[in-house]
Amino acid sequence: xxxxxxxxxxxxxxxxxxxxxxxxxxxxxxxxxxxxxxxxxxxxxxxxxxxxxxxxxxxxxxxxxxxxxxxxxxxxxxxxxxxxxxxxxxxxxxxxxxxxxxxxxxxxxxxxxxxxxxxxxxxxxxxxxxxxxxxxxxxxxxxxxxxxxxxxxxxxxxxxxxxxxxxxxxxxxxxxxxxxxxxxxxxxxxxxxxxxxxxxxxxxxxxxxxxxxxxxxxxxxxxxxxxxxxxxxxxxxxxxxxxxxxxx
Numbered sequence: 190x191x192x193x194x195x196x197x198x199x200x201x202x203x204x205x206x207x208x209x210x211x212x213x214x215x216x217x218x219x220x221x222x223x224x225x226x227x228x229x230x231x232x233x234x235x236x237x238x239x240x241x242x243x244x245x246x247x248x249x250x251x252x253x254x255x256x257x258x259x260x261x262x263x264x265x266x267x268x269x270x271x272x273x274x275x276x277x278x279x280x281x282x283x284x285x286x287x288x289x290x291x292x293x294x295x296x297x298x299x300x301x302x303x304x305x306x307x308x309x310x311x312x313x314x315x316x317x318x319x320x321x322x323x324x325x326x327x328x329x330x331x332x333x334x335x336x337x338x339x340x341x342x343x344x345x346x347x348x349x350x351x352x353x354x355x356x357x358x359x360x361x362x363x364x365x366x367x368x369x370x371x372x373x374x375x376x377x378x379x380x381x382x383x384x385x386x387x388x389x390x391x392x393x394x395x396x397x398x399x400x401x402x403x404x405x406x407x408x409x410x411x412x413x414x415x416x417x418x419x420x421x422x423x424x425x426x427x428x429x430x431x432x433x434x435x436x437x
Contacts, residue, residue, distance in 0.1 A: 191287045191291060191436060193286055194226040194227070194434065197221075197225070198275030199223065200221075200275075200319075201386055201409065202373055202389060203218035203315060203329075203370065204216055204367070208332075213334075213338075214308050214332065215308070215318070215333045219329075220319045221386075222327055224429070227276065232260065234259050236259055239284075240263040250281050251284075252310075254303070256302060257288035257294050257302055258292040274354075277310075283434075286436065301336065303317050317334065318340055319340065323430045325342065325430065326343045326383065343381055345382055346383065349417055350415070350426075350428075353419075353423055356411040367393070369392075373393050374389070387414075391407035394408055394409055
């Protein structure tokens with residue numbers, strides 16, 4: 190049995206870039222990589238099985254991931270699946286890294302397979318690489334799987350960050366190529382602060398039709414992310430996950 194810890198991934202801005210090579214398909218953008226870590230137990234199995242927060246789930250990515258070997262993956266998270274926390278990427282990454290440990294699959298092949306499963310099933314284009322490296326606030330400079338893509342950890346002065354899940358939604362409908370993304374990323378790179386990240390992320394997500402009623406916040410898919418304590422119940426507190434996915 191292998192124990193894995195995978196951080197939360199909340200993208201603020203993304204610009205999809207497609208390639209004929211799936212490992213080079215992905216997105217450039219800005220992402221919060223945060224605690225609490227999801228914890229996964231991975232073990233050999235006669236057939237692939239995914240259990241999340243005590244419930245066996247139908248996980249389409251398994252059609253790709255099973256190339257790495259048959260595994261049972263049991264995950265526990267303090268955030269819900271399907272709202273925008275990158276948990277599909279977490280499950281795929283846990284499966285892949287578990288296969289690397291249990292079946293001696295090369296880590297590079299395992300990571301490429303995790304990324305491929307996310308791309309082919311229209312999940313996050315940048316979650317796997319962001320979660321693998323960690324770093325709190327990351328700038329995805331080049332799209333693709335770990336080994337092809339490139340990320341930069343952005344050093345910022347951290348403040349309290351909270352999230353609130355409000356609506357379960359598919360990722361497929363929000364993977365859009367908006368030209369404003371490039372300009373907003375550049376605007377952030379010229380003023381690398383957490384407040385600026387929230388500002389440009391809000392403007393980007395509003396272009397996608399997602400609005401938040403809270404100050405210093407943005408809505409990403411089915412959740413609200415806020416800078417500073419909202420002083421009301423129902424919010425999840427986060428700190429930066431400076432360490433990426435790890436075994437142990």
